[in-house]
Amino acid sequence: MDTLLIATFEILSFGAIVVLVVLGLGIIASMMGIFNFAQGEFVLLGAYVTYLVHSVGLPVPLGMLAAPVAVGTLGFVLEKLVVRRFYAAPIVAMLGTYALGLIIREAVRGLTGGLYLSVPEPISGSITIGSLHFATWRGVIVIITLLVMAASHALLAYTSFGLRVRASLENPQLARASGISTGMIYSITFAFGAALAGLAGALIVPVFSLFADLGIRFLIQGFVAVMVGGVGSFAGPVAGASVIGTFSAWLPWLMSPVIADVLVFVLAIIFIKLRPQGLVSGRGVNR
């Protein structure tokens, strides 16, 4: 019973991390039709900003607040300068963002000197319930993930900004004709997706520590999750991320971690092959 509870908590907290990473990727892929291969590096950058703030002696939570702002700003600039050119050709967009990711990754590798750097948890310690101990920080990640998810959904589903985003997605010409600046909407959406990745990186850096290839792992995981869930909707990527997160956390209890890691991806690829539209085949944001 105790093991079961611990396992459930592990699965929940890891699932939350995957959801957090995938959310930004999913929003950019679903709302803009761009598969952003630099998303993993946005996560990395968020982690790096947090480390940077920590290393100059400022408190870690401040770094975690700074990370989404910094990464979001960078995303905004990159969209204006680079990504914008690729909307007509989604495949070239993949290659272009891939190059962007390469630049960011190598820059961080140079800055960190290729080392593994650690950042302390802002809220350390553990919560004890009966004879069980749960790491507080992981619990905090779960709560923040739920809040961010709810806020993102509310933003897209209920605000006038969300309405504009959805309009630009459904019918760009009509949206432009109605006076919506679709260019600006795309910039902001991309920046928002980047900021979410930055936040994810900031929150997980105490758990995973900072190293240059942090992003690649999450990139593949994120893409697999988005495809499993289904591109085009808000619920799809979240559902996919939950499934992938659950399996990624659960299978290592049954077999060696290396096999488990690979098996999750192989199963996911088979699933996508058999059901290309994913778990959630609808489009848009359900209210």
Place this chain on the structure above:
Amino acid sequence: MSSTGTGIQPPPQVIEAARSPVMASAFAARTKVLPILELALLIAASIAPLVLRDYITVYATRVLILCLFALSFDLVWGYAGILSLGQSLFFGMAGYAVALLSRDFGVESIFAVLPAGSLIGLVAALLLAGSLLLGRHPSSVVFVSLGTMTGAYAADRLARGSHYLGGQNGIPSIPPMTIGSHEMSEGPGFYYLVLAILVLIYLMSRFLLRSQFGLALAGLRENEQRIAFFGYKVQHLKAIIFAISGAIAGTAGSLYAFHEGFVWTNMLGVVMSTQVVLYVLFGGSGTLIGAVIGTAIVEGLSFWLSDNYRDIWPIILGVLLLLVIMFRPLGLISLVLGERERVGHFGPGVKEKRNAAP
């Protein structure tokens, strides 16, 4: 997400034009850049070991092997529009396989290891194509790229975790390859061997891509749906070219393993796949020579610059790649090569002359 087109699309009429007899004769009359370029590079490559110092020749041999690897990626991406981000899977698997052959069975003869490497690449590519490309639903480009990338990542992980494959360290100290009783060690001999193999495979690919099969592939790249409506089995065509490219990557991988004398996990993983995408996009996908030029330039620059600018060199490389993708989507080769010649003409040349006569 559209499943057709590569994003790098010449206007459709270009293909039509190259096929119509009148245009074909006009085309034949123009000076061709491609053969001149190929010949010049071949001559330069042939005399290189005579003028270069020995350690540079060793480096140049590695570059030639990587050129072969780049060709394999160019075949699938530049000609069939399959974005294989896991090309290193075949390269690395063949490398590991021949390393094991040599370690566990003492087989080093070139006549055993090179065919073995190609076969491994071929079979691995066929299996991957069977699961990714074939099937009831046509696969989107995103899915294929993700699937191949996952394949490379998974292989990397497994090799890292496997004690039998040497884990993180890979398999060191592979003895030299042998031809009969002669040992091929690094140096001009190995260089010319690789050059001969590269030229042979280059010519074979060139012949293949200029055949009717190549025409079907080019159509596939430009408009997959239309080719399917013509009655071609699109997915079979893709699987065939994917398998061929796997075999070439396997050949390159086995050569690489014996040239370097060791194999390690990066050969299998995302690092190597990234490398090859970089080469081909840089030089120009959709021309065989572009892949070779891209590899030579990137590796040449990195040899030259990485000594002095070791830390920022990868960043410069990324920036250059981004600039090429943004402003020269057809690669550096498009600076000298016209659109019409890039697409080229297909089928036997004799027919063309007969048509052009009146």
